Amino acid sequence: MIPLMHNLKGKKVVIFGGGDVGLRKARYFIGECRVTVISMDFCEGFSDLKGSVAAECDGENCGLTLIKADLSALTDEEISGCIADCTVCVAATSDTALNNRIHAISVKKGLMFDNADGVEGNIIVPSVIRGRNYSIAISTGGRSPATARYMRRYFEKNAPQFDEMIELQCELRELLKSETESQSERKRIITATLDDENVWKELKNGKNTAMEYIRKVYL
Missing domain, CATH: 3.40.50.720 (NAD(P)-binding Rossmann-like Domain)
Known part of the structure; x- marks a missing residue:
């Protein structure tokens, strides 16, 4: 399946x-x-x-x-x-x-x-994890429904701020469309910000703080 x-x-x-x-x-x-x-x-x-x-x-x-x-x-x-x-x-x-x-x-x-x-x-x-902006399905193919539920609980407990990051990335995409002509450069910046641990840290203080950091480092 x-x-x-x-x-x-x-x-x-x-x-x-x-x-x-x-x-x-x-x-x-x-x-x-x-x-x-x-x-x-x-x-x-x-x-x-x-x-x-x-x-x-x-x-x-x-x-x-x-x-x-x-x-x-x-x-x-x-x-x-x-x-x-x-x-x-x-x-x-x-x-x-x-x-x-x-x-x-x-x-x-x-x-x-x-x-x-x-x-x-x-x-x-499947066992499903739902956020405001995302859904993640987990399945063991019916072999162990209990494990699928455990994986869901584990992910919910340990997952980073995906909802906030999705909203931040949405704003960043719109900003890059108006400020950066090169599609490859826009893709590079988006990927780099997702991989940047400092962006995730700044996001804990709010989207505006994280965006300020991105502007300073990447734009």
Whole structure:
């Protein structure tokens, strides 16, 4: 598999399974998608998630619907009906055989499908680090989800000021366009400022301080 950013705004995602795994998957998609979770029971976190969604989502482009159903009793036709109008399907039950049934039906429909336990789907939901200006996805290819989550926590704890640097670089690019004609020179300056530890140090005191340093040293 290869990493790919995909715009799912307003699309419907159906998740089978209301346990901790289903909750994690729902939290992943809920910011941009209309999420439906189907399960006989739902873990406690869904109550909090539903409350936050009601306060933040408009219901048109994102939202959460919980449907109570005995998944083991659903026929293939009923499962097919549940995912008739969705873009992404996720099997997150504790029953591997059921997950694989959902997989087979989803594949026939040409859906994007993630299988938490069973035959590998055609997508994997990664562990994601989000900033104001960036997103980083981490995946172990399903071999160790716990390690992927650890890597995310480690990165969040130890990562430098990427949001501030992105904003600084955006301002610098616009400045260079007006002051430096040579594209190769603009590229050299941008690369050099990113590699310059002093720029990162000055950035801790604010973007203006960092920009003053850049002007003094590079412009």
